[in-house]
Amino acid sequence: MTAIDDLFEDLRQQGRKALLPFVTAGDPDIAFTGELLKALAEAGASMCEVGVPYSDPIADGPVIQAAYQRALDNGFKLQQVFDLAASLKPAMKMPMVTMVSYSIIHRIGLEAYVQRALTAGYSGAIVPDLLVEEAAEVSRVCHAHDFNLIQLVTPTTPRERQVQIAESSTGFLYFVSVTGITGERTELPTDLVENVQWLKQQTDLPICIGFGISGPETARQLAPVADGLIVGSAFVRRIAGVTPESRGKVLQDVQSFAKELLTAMGTSI
Template sequence: MTRIDAKFAALKSEGKKAFVSYIMAGDPDLESSLAVMKGLPGAGVDIIELGVPFTDPMADGATIQLAGQRALDGGQTLRKTLEMAVAFRESDDTTPIVLMGYYNPIYSHGVEAFLADAKAAGIDGLIVVDLPPEEDDELCIPAQAAGINFIRLATPTTDDARLPKVLQNTSGFVYYVSVTGITGSQAAQAAHVGPEVSRIKSQTDLPVIVGFGINTPEAARTIAGVADGCVVGSAIVQQIASGKSRDDVLAFVAGLASGAHSA
């Protein structure tokens, strides 16, 4: 059982929905992002998605693209991102960490070396948005063998013919992208999301977590209410981009977490 599996089991026993937060590693700098990361569990975050900056982030909107560029300009790398996880684990051995990003940095690192380093750093899951199920032998299956969950995205365009393929080797949870398009592009609507979550859950026992288009406590509550939890990324990254203090960022996150947990 991974930390992700254990977290969902604990939440289920408490009758709570999951709140997942995304931050970009190294934004605006390594020290600041690590300080925010360390404060996320205390703000109510159940699972941390840690973005790995990349030069061509095709699935991300302007907010996260700019965060990635700031991180790259500051010298952030995949190796430094893993070092962030190591530093986080010094004081927290229970909160799951999911690395979210693109395949190129992992390929450049070497898949076998990356998985060994990620496991040693305390990484629990991977979301690699540019590796479709047809490429599962590249990373997904080796990651599962290494004890790291491989989390797949389903979208509004994932029809019934495609869904079984998407779910085939997924573990940890399913990330349902609530809107068609890039991150931060439009608001999620519970009336649209609910039936899609039900459709996915009819084909898997995995938790379904909804992301994209959630930026207020009320939105977190309503979306978590029709799923097993929700993810917020761009809205948190925007707080960091605007120069808010660590405490202010964490207060914002706490409001979102409270919304999700009240669902």
């Protein structure tokens, strides 16, 4: 059992849903990212995704693309992602996972990445550009290290393929709510709930919905069918433009927004 497995089991027993904010490592600097993660944990977030900046974004909308670019322009280095988790590990009870391109993992080596991430304090990785046909070795290595491999299912993924993805994933499944890139939306597909309900019948993995969740209203709509909600752009947008003078205010704003989402999900603490 990993920390993520334990988390979802605890939430299930309590009848609660997970809130999974996404933050960009190094935007505007790694020290602020650490403060942000601590603030989100204090607000009641269940788990956080730490995005590893990459110059060739995969499915990221303009808000997250801009955050990645700010981090890279400010000198972000991959080692900072590991140092960040290691610095938080002694006091951080909230599980953290990296959102990372497979090209980065491949560059430093699969075994090396998993070992470094696990040692630092990460419980798993979301690898959005990992094809299920190429996932067997990644799944094997992650399983050997008790490190969760979280993969994505999209609205256009054929149902047979969705089952394949579920079989090679651990921790939870990331269900992409809309076709296209990340970003806040006021309307979500009408068949989203039906599609998630079908997938829940095919796997015992928790299913978390991401992409397009803009605020409490969309959170309220999706919480009943999901095991957790992933919110990225709506958080990242609140961080853009932060200055040394405004950091405290931004952290308060992020905490307030997290609590609004949790209340809408029926999961406030």
